[in-house]
Amino acid sequence: LADLFGDKQLNTIAGKYVFGINHPDFETLLDKNDNFNLNQYLKNEKILPVKPMQQKIATINKKIKQLKKDISKENQTRYFNPNNVSLLSHITVDDAKQMLKGTALYADAKAYVKAEEKYHVNAVFLMGIAAHESAWGTSRRAREDNNLTGYGVTSDSAKGINKATKEEGLLTTAKTLHEKYLTAGGSYYAGTSAEDVNKHYCVGGEWAAAVVNDAYQLMNQL
Structure with a gap:
């Protein structure tokens, strides 16, 4: 993710924390300071831009729909x-x-x-x-x-x-x-x-x- 987003903070997190511990109670093995809510970080840093992107996609889809309508009319016989x-x-x-x-x-x-x-x-x-x-x-x-x-x-x-x-x-x-x-x-x-x-x-x-x-x-x- 750090490489994908070019995110320096994620790169720091990746180097500091260990992920994927195979233990049912692994959180009890770690100090509170050793825990990091990666989901919350991603939500704050990476998910917010999705809404404007969805709006942009909706606008593009609307234009595509109108173009298809125009093409359909263009193909009709006068x-x-x-x-x-x-x-x-x-x-x-x-x-x-x-x-x-x-x-x-x-x-x-x-x-x-x-x-x-x-x-x-x-x-x-x-x-x-x-x-x-x-x-x-x-x-x-x-x-x-x-x-x-x-x-x-x-x-x-x-x-x-x-x-x-x-x-x-x-x-x-x-x-x-x-x-x-x-x-x-x-x-x-x-x-x-x-x-x-x-x-x-x-x-x-x-x-x-x-x-x-x-x-x-x-x-x-x-």
Whole structure:
């Protein structure tokens, strides 16, 4: 132990005391001053650092768990099917950034992934809506009202959804799509395809085609 720990005090103890006496009452053979509580010494000198080490190990294990989760997600196939926009895309935040790079939508790339995970609306579909409705993030509503999805804007004078941030607007839209459009029994439910959503989301049948076209354009960036 003295060699292992490089401990001078242990080296002194090893040279002064004899260990391993084979006698049932060996302590009675020794003077009190000849006894040394090695366990107590080791506890005071060597065991105390174990707790911080255990905490460090726990932190590392937590990171490993998250990395495994990230790797698992990375290995999943990216998915967009206009016939069922409630199916997850499995895109990562890095994917979203790559898809939106060079557009005014890039800054909120993380929000699309967050919306998918929270409300089960395909992130690529949501991106397609934002691209179409906000002219890729450049529209007045996007700039002034943080409304990227055009939800609630039925005319130039309509208020629409005004939120403090664009992320809040995206999450509000995703929540509405999930509860009212994509869930059976919802007030605007007609099915789970982009065309089904179109029936109540926007006047005119060309909306779904435009959104899907932008979504496929985004998928091509991967």
